[in-house]
Amino acid sequence: MGDLRTRLAEAARDGAQLFGPSSRLSLVELARASGLGEDRDSLAGRAVLARTGTQIGAAQALVELDGLARRIVIAPPDLADEHLAQVVETAGIEAVVTDAADEALDGLGLPVRVLAAPSLAVSAQDSGRLASEWLMFTSGTTGAPKMVIHTLQGLTGAIRPRAAGASPIVWGTFYDIRRYGGLQILLRALTAGSSMILSDAHEPVTRHLDRLGALGVTHLSGTPSHWRRLLMTGEARRIAPGYVRLSGEIADQAVLDSLKAAFPAAAIGHAYASTEAGVGFEVDDGLEGFPEHFVGRAGGPVEMKVEDGSLRIRSPRAALGYAGEAAPALADADGFVDTGDMVELKDGRWRFCGRRNGVINVGGLKVHPEEVEAVINRHPAVRASLVRARKSPITGALVAADVALADPAAAEAPEAQAALRASILAACRAALPLHKAPASVRFVPGLAVTAGGKLDRAHG
Amino acid sequence: MTEMTIAAEGSGADAARLVQAQGGAAGSVRDAVVLQFHQAAANQEKNLHPLSDELVLLECGLDSLCFAIIVAELDDALGLDPFSDADEVFFPVTFGDFVALYEAAAAKAGR
Numbered sequence: 001m002g003d004l005r006t007r008l009a010e011a012a013r014d015g016a017q018l019f020g021p022s023s024r025l026s027l028v029e030l031a032r033a034s035g036l037g038e039d040r041d042s043l044a045g046r047a048v049l050a051r052t053g054t055q056i057g058a059a060q061a062l063v064e065l066d067g068l069a070r071r072i073v074i075a076p077p078d079l080a081d082e083h084l085a086q087v088v089e090t091a092g093i094e095a096v097v098t099d100a101a102d103e104a105l106d107g108l109g110l111p112v113r114v115l116a117a118p119s120l121a122v123s124a125q126d127s128g129r130l131a132s133e134w135l136m137f138t139s140g141t142t143g144a145p146k147m148v149i150h151t152l153q154g155l156t157g158a159i160r161p162r163a164a165g166a167s168p169i170v171w172g173t174f175y176d177i178r179r180y181g182g183l184q185i186l187l188r189a190l191t192a193g194s195s196m197i198l199s200d201a202h203e204p205v206t207r208h209l210d211r212l213g214a215l216g217v218t219h220l221s222g223t224p225s226h227w228r229r230l231l232m233t234g235e236a237r238r239i240a241p242g243y244v245r246l247s248g249e250i251a252d253q254a255v256l257d258s259l260k261a262a263f264p265a266a267a268i269g270h271a272y273a274s275t276e277a278g279v280g281f282e283v284d285d286g287l288e289g290f291p292e293h294f295v296g297r298a299g300g301p302v303e304m305k306v307e308d309g310s311l312r313i314r315s316p317r318a319a320l321g322y323a324g325e326a327a328p329a330l331a332d333a334d335g336f337v338d339t340g341d342m343v344e345l346k347d348g349r350w351r352f353c354g355r356r357n358g359v360i361n362v363g364g365l366k367v368h369p370e371e372v373e374a375v376i377n378r379h380p381a382v383r384a385s386l387v388r389a390r391k392s393p394i395t396g397a398l399v400a401a402d403v404a405l406a407d408p409a410a411a412e413a414p415e416a417q418a419a420l421r422a423s424i425l426a427a428c429r430a431a432l433p434l435h436k437a438p439a440s441v442r443f444v445p446g447l448a449v450t451a452g453g454k455l456d457r458a459h460g
Numbered sequence: 461m462t463e464m465t466i467a468a469e470g471s472g473a474d475a476a477r478l479v480q481a482q483g484g485a486a487g488s489v490r491d492a493v494v495l496q497f498h499q500a501a502a503n504q505e506k507n508l509h510p511l512s513d514e515l516v517l518l519e520c521g522l523d524s525l526c527f528a529i530i531v532a533e534l535d536d537a538l539g540l541d542p543f544s545d546a547d548e549v550f551f552p553v554t555f556g557d558f559v560a561l562y563e564a565a566a567a568k569a570g571r
Contacts, residue, residue, distance in 0.1 A: 205518055206518065228524070232553065233516070234551075363524055392531065392532060393541070393543035394527045394528035398529065398532055434504055434505070435525050439532050
């Protein structure tokens with residue numbers, strides 16, 4: 001299969017580039033030369049953290065490090081400085097590659113290598129010395145971040161080769177490439193030598209859309225929430241993608257139909273993937289959910305079964321396991337990864353109906369009910385709380401809380417109820433990122449408890 | 461600024477009900493929408509641009525999470541969710557579109 005630089009060198013088309021909001025990088029240059037200078041050799045065989053300020057820097061770091069470093073740890077954009085030391089320990093990190101000086105990295109006591117423009121030629125013999133491990137962060141875990149171990153071969157397992165002579169692709173994504181959904185698109189672009197337009201969290205949607213249009217995006221991916229946001233700009237006509245891809249959240253029929261209306265000429269597909277289980281499948285018939293026969297199908301690279309209502313996947317594209325000593329097993333004894341996504345079969349079609357344990361997906365960001373409940377329960381007036389998903393046509397779901405008060409009479413008067421609600425919400429907003437704070441709070445007389453003594457989430 | 465004063469005193473849903481109760485039939489939906497925009501901006505620490513019918517929603521200072529919260533609050537306050545109820549989903553572009561979507565839903569519901 002070869003390392004990423006070798007695959008890029010074989011595929012890179014003349015003129016193909018990675019386009020950032022304020023810089024660009026030629027794929028031919030990226031394949032041909034290193035931006036690590038004399039530092040490159042010091043990273044050979046090491047476990048290296050790639051923590052960059054920009055997505056284009058992250059893409060360069062991945063090409064530099066695959067085949068060179070023993071282990072590449074891809075820091076997501078929201079990895080908090082306070083978690084760095086623990087990540088370094090868990091993943092056994094020995095060096096850091098970045099694209100700009102960063103004070104938080106200086107305190108780690110590790111060599112920090114800063115990427116420059118590619119300039120030092122890398123010979124074919126000098127690349128691809130080993131099969132690097134790729135460590136990615138799972139999304140939305142409570143407390144310390146968790147990492148899973150992938151390989152380039154597994155990460156690119158769902159990518160089909162393109163026919164020779166096919167017209168050039170220009171990829172775009174609303175995802176960050178340091179997350180699984182975005183990385184899938186980056187690897188599609190790099191292994192096919194195609195251009196790709198990268199975004200920036202601080203870039204206004206309309207400006208990103210202008211760049212996508214001006215650079216002629218042909219293939220565009222994002223979560224359903226990303227796509228709804230695009231539809232709300234009223235500027236969808238600025239782009240004319242031939243392929244529209246949704247992943248990362250449940251793609252409902254409304255968003256699929258809206259995209260078909262906005263881009264009548266485009267093929268519209270939704271993919272199921274997770275950082276742990278890899279790319280499961282892709283659906284291209286324009287309907288929500290997925291066909292019944294996908295489950296239990298043998299002989300393909302990906303096998304799926306449904307057990308206790310949740311989708312399980314056995315696949316060479318799945319992560320090899322969690323990083324760190326004493327990490328829990330990722331797969332069961334038969335090699336199936338439990339995705340935690342609950343599905344129901346109806347009229348020959350499997351449909352997603354939320355997450356086990358009530359994990360809430362707010363616009364692609366996962367929220368564990370327990371972490372929100374813990375904050376609410378610290379409020380002096382609260383006896384217990386149950387946090388659940390509330391369906392939203394905009395972000396898929398929102399966080400909603402049912403709260404039982406220590407003194408139910410405290411919320412009898414409307415003014416008192418409003419004041420209590422405001423006070424609970426203020427506590428949540430002070431302690432949690434805004435998407436985790438409840439969008440609505442309802443006062444209830446009591447909360448049901450299961451026979452096992454736990455909050456009854458199924459009937460909350 | 462009446463709605464801001466009310467918003468500061470009560471939760472979004474309660475205040476919206478209050479506006480609905482006080483307002484006339486024609487004004488109530490718009491007032492409830494205006495109130496929820498201000499409420500969401502305050503709660504999510506966003507800087508809301510002055511609301512006008514021509515204001516493009518994605519340039520009004522609010523993000524997707526704010527819009528999701530506004531839609532949920534309006535569902536609670538008015539019993540209307542035109543995004544989920546309509547057969548054909550139409551994503552509003554301007555603030556005027558947004559208000560019109562809710563006014564049409566209210567008219568359809570016989571209010």
